[in-house]
Amino acid sequence: MTILNWKLLTAFEAVARHRNFTRAARELNVQQPAVSRRVAELESDLGVRLLERTRPYAALTREGEVLYRAISGSVLQVNSAVEQVRCQPDRNTVTINTTIGFASCYLMKRLPAFRALHPDISIELISRDKNDSYASDTDVVIVFDHPDKLPGIHKTAIFGETMVAVAHPKIAAAIKNRLCAVMDHPLLCLTMGIHADDWRTYFTGTDLEPRTPGPEQKFTSFMVYLQAALNGEGVMLGWETLLQDSFDLGQLAPVTDRRVETQRGYFACLMPRVENKPSAKIFIDWISSLAQATCEHVEFG
Known part of the structure; x- marks a missing residue:
């Protein structure tokens, strides 16, 4: 069984998701040549080409598509798990439950801005294809649904x-x-x-x-x-x-x-157990403000 280097896989996943080496490097906080080397090393280990290096965007090969589909959700889940187990005694953690699609296409690219604004708040991200059941230890649920079918005690629209x-x-x-x-x-x-x-x-x-x-x-x-x-x-x-x-x-x-x-949309929902947790409300206020430039901000209950 081949054991692959996690650093190489995360570099490939970021390039495959962005279709761009520069954007991937920015997300991973490394230089673009480092990302290119990691992807090349992964291709060498596997003996196949994973990406066609076209400009300005990289394109997945057939083998690249197979690998990306297999690891895209796993990378998010492992990164969330690392955040969860990392020793951070002085940080206030907010647990966010959302779908892989929302996390990948919207939230992950915007979380660095939240961390810059609130370095004292740590985000633990729980993601899956569907989030129609919510663990008792979740602080905020981000869900796509009708306004009258939302969980939690406080619901705020992110975008319709x-x-x-x-x-x-x-x-x-x-x-x-x-x-x-x-x-x-x-x-x-x-x-x-x-x-x-x-x-x-x-x-x-x-x-x-x-x-x-x-x-x-x-x-x-x-x-x-x-x-x-x-x-x-x-x-x-x-x-x-x-x-x-x-x-x-x-x-x-x-x-x-x-x-x-x-009438449907994406909503941030505060769960009952954190009714008096200021950091959870800070996160909800922040994410609901992101789309205000183009979407009406609506609150429910």
């Missing part, structure tokens, strides 16, 4: 749902902002309960009816669903604010101008 159809830029260019042309491409589908009818919701008010997806178009993991869209396997439905970084990097693009707003 603006549903948008997105795809690899080559597919977006072929569709040319024609809604009917979306139907010419595979419609990728999240099959988790709350998302099962997303395409029907998106096409409401039009004369278009989404096709029943084939097995290869169904996904239960958001990160695998996202990777399929990044690979150019079809059109996915996403959330504009959540995917903004992918738009900025040129990895994905909206295929039409159609936007569908719903």
Whole structure:
């Protein structure tokens, strides 16, 4: 059994997630050549190429996609575990429960800013594909749902749902902002309960009816669903604010101008056990303020 160097795996995971060596180096707080060397060493150990080093973005090879899908969630979980067991007697820890998709696409890239503002508060991140059950030792739950179905004693909106159809830029260019042309491409589908009818919701008010997806178009993991869209396997439905970084990097693009707003959204929920814990409320106030420039800030109960 081959034992791989964790430092090499984390470097590859960061490059694969950002599709960019410089951004990965910035996240890992090292120089870009160091990241490049680590990825090259990992490729040498495995005997395969994991990345095509194109400019300005790196592209995953078939082998790279396989490895990235296997480790993307694990890296987040291990990093969270390290934070949990690290001896920090003088720091105030807030435990955050959220999905891997929200953590990977939104929260992880913004946490350094929170730590800079609040160096005395340590964040313990618990992430999984679905977070519909919450451990008794969780301080804050970040959940995607309807406002009337949220856990906790205090709920604050992070950003509401603006549903948008997105795809690899080559597919977006072929569709040319024609809604009917979306139907010419595979419609990728999240099959988790709350998302099962997303395409029907998106096409409401039009004369278009989404096709029943084939097995290869169904996904239960958001990160695998996202990777399929990044690979150019079809059109996915996403959330504009959540995917903004992918738009900025040129990895994905909206295929039409159609936007569908719903009552759902991402919410930060304070759990009963930390009602009087100031640091948990500080985190909630901070994360709900991030999207205020583009989204209305709404509080519930």
